[in-house]
Amino acid sequence: MAFNFNWSPLIADTSRARDMLTTALNKSPKPPIIVDDIIVTELNLGTTPPELEILEVGDLAEDRFRGIFKMSYTGDAFLTLKTKVQANPLNTYLSTKPDFASPQPLAAASGLTIPLQITLSDIRLSGFVILVFSKQKGVTLVFRNDPLESLKVSSTFDSIPFVRDYLQKEIEGQLRVLFMEDLPAIIHRLSLRLWSPEFQELESETEERLDVSKETTVPIDPLATPPHDAVDAFGNLIDESTISALSLDPSSELHASFSQKNMIRLAALSESQRTLSLFTPGIRDAVFRAWASNPDRPESGAATPLLTQSSLSRIQSTFGSVRSQASSVASGSSGQDTQSSRPTLVSNYSAPAGLGLGANRARGHQMRKRKKRVVDLRKGRDGAESSGISSEANSPLPSTNVSESASVSAEVIPEEREKEEELATPPKSPVKAGVHFEGKHGGLDVGEPSRFSEKTVATDTLLPPAPLLSDPPKLSKSKQKPQFHSHLEAPEPEKKRASSRPPLSRNRLRSTQQATSPLLRSLSFDKVSSLSAAASSKLPLSPSYAESNASSGGILEQAWMLKMAHEIAKKVQEEKDGASRDTSPQVQAPSKGLWAGGEEEIDAPPAYVA
Amino acid sequence: MLDFMENVQNSFYDASHWNVDNSYGALNATARALLDFQTPKGLRLQISSLAAPNFATSYTLGSVGVVDGSVSYLYSSLPLHRKFKSSDLDLQHAIRGYRHLQELRRPDEDWWWEVWHSGKRIDRRDTLLYGRIFLPQSRLEALYLRRLTPTRQLRISAVSDSNLNNGGTILTLLQNDAGKYSTEYMYSTDSALLGVRGLYNFGADPRVAPTEPVSAQQVADPPHGRFSAGAELYYGLLNKSGGISTGLRFTTLPNHTGFPYTMTLTMNPLMGNLSSIYAVKAGPNLALCSRFDFNFYSYESELQLGCELWRRRSNADVEWAVKKLRPDWKQPAIAPDDDVTGILKARVDQNWRIGVLWEGRIKELLFTLGASLDLKKREQVFRAVGIELQYSS
Structure with missing residues (x-):
């Protein structure tokens, strides 16, 4: 795009x-x-x-x-x-001094x-x-x-x-x-x-x-209509649904998304974490960290059939990232390369979106989880293809846009990624992935959420890179892409190079890492709502979808907002004094094997070198 | 109207024979009194008392939006005997108006101040201590005043306020007044400002005058006026900026037969500011003042006019009797300004900004009623209105 x-x-x-x-x-x-x-x-x-x-x-x-x-x-x-x-x-x-002790000069x-x-x-x-x-x-x-x-x-x-x-x-x-x-x-x-x-x-x-009256920069009563640019104390965008909770007169759709009961439950849940209370209210459709610690659990657990790997991994990643809070900004810098593979996620989302009419409750749930994910658009090609593959996606553009949102989030905390790698299924060969991909779509069509487990997710993320596919959307994508670069990124050749040539193996491996990169998801929280809105404009999504979407956001989102603020602030700081670390491209070139992210942790990626 | 504490400080200067007017800073005192007076804002009440000749207290309560106030104490080592009761206070002391300068007084000799008792010198230097705290703001003002020698005075004033840089500022002022000339040296902790001021009075030197044999001509023609010249120089060590100004003044002395007048010219050569002041005491009850400012760098000019009018009660039914009193008869010993109903001060400038002040005494209360107006702004003519009430015992 x-x-x-x-x-x-x-x-x-x-x-x-x-x-x-x-x-x-x-x-x-x-x-x-x-x-x-x-x-x-x-x-x-x-x-x-x-x-x-x-x-x-x-x-x-x-x-x-x-x-x-x-x-x-x-x-x-x-x-x-x-x-x-x-x-x-x-x-x-x-003029600023008190008269009493002023020299009071004559003239x-x-x-x-x-x-x-x-x-x-x-x-x-x-x-x-x-x-x-x-x-x-x-x-x-x-x-x-x-x-x-x-x-x-x-x-x-x-x-x-x-x-x-x-x-x-x-x-x-x-x-x-x-x-x-x-x-x-x-x-x-x-x-x-x-x-x-x-x-x-x-x-x-x-x-x-x-x-x-200077306060009213926006001539709209902030409570009457939710501010479209809501930003929390750290400058992070706030989910619209969150805002709607604050607003007195939420718009009709958002209104449905929050039920009083859920709010109370969520409040109780978050309260319980703040105190020593042993009581944890049971909340349906909620995922607890304890469950996430064991990756096998969700698959086998009949009690939580709706849990998908993606949701699990997300939680896990949150957990991991929280632990790795101290992870340096340098780690954030790894984003650029890794982003290239992220688009695969888009397919993940866009496919269900395309199939959306058949969405039942379970699917909606899954989608909600998915939505938290963000996919990188920077390397737009992959994303384009994925959207192309899932040909039913309304229009390639919006879906890719969604993926584009991934971007910054790419500044991933490495520890998390590794962690998630453990969780995720091992990477597979690109060919296989392609096969899986097809298969997955079929599964999706049928609408079997329970089947839509770890494996499919993994394969999803393992979407083959561009060259394998020759769909029309891709062509348009590739056409658009140069334009994009010329407008926005022309002065940065390194980035261009990275984005334009997706080495297969690296891409694939990355994708697995990326697919689960938590920051991404965290960042994308705000997008989710808007995304859902966008989707709903094309697809008659059931309100329950939005509802579940909103309700699932609460606590984790909050934690992530904080976390993100932290990270971004760090990154900004890092970048400011990181100008000297300009040498990254040369260093990276030879060692860009499996773990390109490793050295990127040390060097700021070209994207961030001003 | 002067604050009670300022009034007490002035009486301390009086009692210790310090001539406040003989300073470069007081060169334009008349213009300041007639043109730069402050108009009160809101309601302000002051209750004060000179509890003992050496000790004074004052409490003020004001309401400008929020209620604020101040508590102040003053100690003077020199007993002060001026009347401070608001009922019999001399309004001439409490109201700043036209400064009619007096003949220069010969400074005391150092040995005059010496007091010996059984072979030991026991005299003390006159000292004044003053402190004032403004309550909601927690701002503290302190003053230390000490007459070091008959010709020298040290004045240290300090303000402590958390809103100021470094939490406050201290100004040290060393003043020398030899009658013929006076010098002042100052240092302010704020940006390490150094300052020097000097004033020179042309004419006879009061220190040597009496010792010379005077001719009949000189006796017959005492000086009618005084010509003074002065300059000031400031330099801030920390911000490396300074200021300079020079000034000339001619004023008539009491011997002058016509109406008293004062002419002042100050100039700031750095900033190109020229200010000329002409003040006249047109009668016992009326003083007029005009000031013209001109900046020969920016060609900006400003004109201000001001007046002071003492309004007295005319009691016609006893006037004929008063006229018949022989001059050597003793007048009834009531306050000299007992018939004053009020003093009107007004000023106006070329932008039609007007300040009006009406001061006087009602029973035992001193009041100041003031307003500042801006006729150019039709929608809001009254900029500020206020009333001040003082009671002292």
Whole structure:
């Protein structure tokens, strides 16, 4: 798949953005040196678009998108501000001091206000961006970390070092606030104006109100309609169903997904873990870690016929990952290579989706588990094929999108992977896998969830790489792919290379590891809901499906959210000081055998080397 | 209206013969009193007492949004005998208005202060200690004032507040006043600010005047005015920034036969700021002041006008009798400003920002009623309104 990132129209008209920036800049209390309103006089986005690297796509449909990007910008945008500053340092210094112990100079502190023109240029940004787009609710863009790396402040006072340094410092501080807090609001409002006509009418009045009440960046009552870009304390996207639990008036579908009873039970369950209470409420369709510790158990266990290997392994992985919490960011870096094989999972999901009409309760359950999984799209080819294979998948694009969401999650904790390997069935030869794949689909058609056990899952993950198949979807996929690269990833040859050539053996092995990579799944929690929504739009899914989906999310999801926040934060940190570890490609090349991930743990993957 | 504690401090200066006006910082005292006065905000009550000649306490309670207050104590080693009861307090002391400078006083000789008792020197330096805590904010102000010698005074003021950098700031001020000239040296812990101020009075030196034989001409023509020049210089060691200003002042002395007036010109050569002040005491009840600021770098200018009007009660039914009193008869010993119904202070600038203050005494309460207005902003003309009530015993 490809993103067509059209930069030029953005450059065309910036007057509105200018106005909004002006309001945003004057919102926060200004330092005493600035004695007038800050007015944005010129705003040029430059000709160089920012570089966006897709780390994860959580949700993708024609009218919605959710994803995490790594953004780096080294373009030629510039911004010119006009304001008045107090040129007397004594004046600004004394204005913040208490009178009682002030020297109270006679006239030495008299002010001299100077009109000041500041030009911000050479803006260097790099950071993780969470982008959520929905046709109804516009674009929301949140920075996961402080994106501002450096910028050049040139002003009227460049010849005076003291003032220059001061301005540089102050402006950087203000800009950080702008990026983290104001810019999301601005972009959101702009997008609403573009996409939702009814908002345009409201906008004029809203804007005035917004100036007064700053908290309401989104002019929608957060409780009345769930925020589309909900982000938890760590900046991770929150599952929509989770949000709906918070909202007072959830939309009809979401409403059905949460029953009071389930909520109470889940609450009791989570409570019981926090205390020493020995009582654990029995919850149907719940998987407990203790069960997961023994991989054979679920297969044999008649009591839990609905348990699939995938669900089990997921739990197991959670467990493992929690234990390996300390696993370094380096481990996260292993993601890039491993992602290549991830798409196989897509097939897993897309197949049932395609067959969806026959979905009974058990199937729904299975699907829910599956959905937690995320599949990498970065190496779009495999995903495309898989979707192609399961020809019934509504359209290759959406399904691949789903898989694309995998991306970041690829930063897998190695320990987990190994662990899961143990759990998962041993890798099989590609040919065999292909056979299995077919067989599995057949099984799926019949709708036998109980049969859909470990083996099928494993084979699923062992989907043969692209060359084996020659479906039309694949062709389209491959066509799209170069485009995608050219738009988004062109400057990074290493990545391209990795993605474009899928060595069979490696791919296959990876896939097994990947299939169960927990982070993936964890990350994809948020996607699940949206995904389900997307699927439901095409397929008449039963509400029970959504329900089960939602209810299963609860506790593990929470834990994973925390975990993920941790990981991402670490990764960001790592990346910041990891620029020196640029040598990874050479090192990797020779040793890219079975366990390419091993050395990747040490070296940041090219994708993360800015 | 002056805060009770400021009033007490002023009386300490008086009692220890320290001339507050002979300082570069007081060069534009008149303009500050008439143009830069603070208008009260909200309601503020103050109850104070000079419990003993050496000890004063004051409590204030204010409500600007939230209720806040302060408690302050003052100790002076020098007994203070001015009247501080709000019922018989001299309003001239409590209200800052036109500063009518007096003839320079010859500083005391060092040995005048010596007190000997049975072969030992037992005299003490006059000291004033003052502390004030603002309650919800937990902000502490402290002042230590000490007359080191007849011509020297040390003033250390400190503010402790968790909101400030380093938790607070201390200002040390060493003042020398030789009458003919005065110098001040200061150091502030905040950004290590160093400061020097100096003021020089042209004309006769009060220290040498009496010893010389004076001619009849000089006796007949005592100085009518005083010309002073001064400068200040600041430098912050930590932020490597400074400030400088110079100033000139001509003011009439009591010997002047016409109405008293003061002209002040201050200049800040670094920032290009020029400020000229002209203040007139047009009558016993009226003072006018104007200030024109001009910046010759930015060409910005500002004009402010202010006035102070003492309004007195005219009791017509006894006026004819008062007129018939012979001048040498002793006037009834009531407070000299007993007939004052109020003092109006007003200022206006070229942007039609107006400040009004109405001060006076009702029974035993001193009140200050103030408002600041902005006529340019039609929708919100009143920027701030407030009333202050003081009671002291």
